[in-house]
Amino acid sequence: MTKMGQTQNRSVRFPRNVLGALVGIGLVLMALPLAAQAQGVIPSVDEARVMRLADQLRCPICQGQSVKESDVFLSKQMRDQIRILIAQGKTDQEVLDDFEARYGEFILRSPKPTGMGLLAWILPVAALVGGVVWLGLVLMRAQRRSRLESPDAGGGETPDPQTEARIARDLKRFEEGL
Amino acid sequence: MMKSWKLWVVLGLIAGMVGLFAFGFTTDPYKVQSPLLGKPAPDFTVKTLDGQTIQLSALRGKVVVLNFWGSWCAACREEARLLQETHVRYEQKAKTAMVLGIAMNDTPEQARKFAEIFGKTFSLALDNKTGDVAFQYGVYGAPETFFIDRQGMIRHKVIGAMTAEEVAKQMEQLTGEN
Numbered sequence: 099m100t101k102m103g104q105t106q107n108r109s110v111r112f113p114r115n116v117l118g119a120l121v122g123i124g125l126v127l128m129a130l131p132l133a134a135q136a137q138g139v140i141p142s143v144d145e146a147r148v149m150r151l152a153d154q155l156r157c158p159i160c161q162g163q164s165v166k167e168s169d170v171f172l173s174k175q176m177r178d179q180i181r182i183l184i185a186q187g188k189t190d191q192e193v194l195d196d197f198e199a200r201y202g203e204f205i206l207r208s209p210k211p212t213g214m215g216l217l218a219w220i221l222p223v224a225a226l227v228g229g230v231v232w233l234g235l236v237l238m239r240a241q242r243r244s245r246l247e248s249p250d251a252g253g254g255e256t257p258d259p260q261t262e263a264r265i266a267r268d269l270k271r272f273e274e275g276l
Numbered sequence: 277m278m279k280s281w282k283l284w285v286v287l288g289l290i291a292g293m294v295g296l297f298a299f300g301f302t303t304d305p306y307k308v309q310s311p312l313l314g315k316p317a318p319d320f321t322v323k324t325l326d327g328q329t330i331q332l333s334a335l336r337g338k339v340v341v342l343n344f345w346g347s348w349c350a351a352c353r354e355e356a357r358l359l360q361e362t363h364v365r366y367e368q369k370a371k372t373a374m375v376l377g378i379a380m381n382d383t384p385e386q387a388r389k390f391a392e393i394f395g396k397t398f399s400l401a402l403d404n405k406t407g408d409v410a411f412q413y414g415v416y417g418a419p420e421t422f423f424i425d426r427q428g429m430i431r432h433k434v435i436g437a438m439t440a441e442e443v444a445k446q447m448e449q450l451t452g453e454n
Binding site: 171201 | 309310311312381405406407408410411412413414416417
């Protein structure tokens with residue numbers, strides 16, 4: 099039992115120097131991103147993702163340009179910061195949240211659907227719905243007016259000969275009764 | 277009755293649009309309030325131009341005037357003397373504050389030359405290539421200055437060149453000195 103246990107232990111135990119080397123490599127790998135960041139080294143990450151996120155951020159010193167479109171040094175640094183945050187394992191939302199926490203909501207190109215930002219989302223939809231309703235009402239009114247102004251207006255459908263004859267009879271009886 | 281209802285709707289819409297335009301034209305979107313006000317100042321470590329290492333959190337107990345600048349920035353020239361005066365009065369004499377300048381997108385040579393020309397003797401450091409310190413503070417231009425209290429909380433931020441009155445008011449409030 100003891101022998102068996104010893105054998106099992108020996109089978110999973112790494113030589114001390116190998117284990118030490120692995121721990122050392124692990125520590126170096128863990129420290130690399132931090133050291134790289136301290137030196138201002140730009141990590142290499144998925145560029146399509148960087149540009150997608152940069153497109154959602156406003157260049158704060160440009161006129162209507164995104165961080166993706168702008169070439170000023172600040173936008174370049176912001177794109178580098180996106181790369182650093184992605185290399186740190188942050189999700190897209192976490193990257194955007196990080197920017198918002200430092201620059202404020204202004205940095206986001208699409209306002210959040212809360213507070214005053216809610217107006218930016220509601221107003222266009224309300225204007226569209228209001229416009230469609232107004233157009234519908236105008237068209238309905240125009241249709242009704244054209245129907246009233248047509249040659250048949252007021253008469254509706256022409257009565258059939260039997261109805262015409264009955265009306266004539268009723269009118270005659272009415273006049274005779276007077 | 278119907279006509280007066282419509283009139284009020286139209287007047288309301290016009291008033292709303294005028295209000296939105298007035299708000300838009302009187303608000304400078306580039307001078308948004310920092311979301312960092314009232315929050316702990318992000319910690320960082322920088323190496324000054326004369327080789328000293330400064331960690332912000334180690335300055336706890338002193339008021340810190342953290343100035344982001346650049347040798348390429350015209351407005352930084354305007355406030356250079358004022359920052360130097362603040363350094364002499366509060367850092368050298370009263371020893372209650374520290375002025376720390378962080379140059380962005382700059383070279384040590386240019387930064388040193390600027391400091392020499394404008395008589396800056398306070399601590400000056402350079403942000404790294406990816407602008408890590410500036411990003412931590414949501415800085416989008418130079419100059420920008422943060423007033424950090426003795427407990428390490430950001431109390432005030434100035435965008436653009438500061439005035440003597442502004443600095444005096446902030447320093448009086450934070451150091452308790454007149």
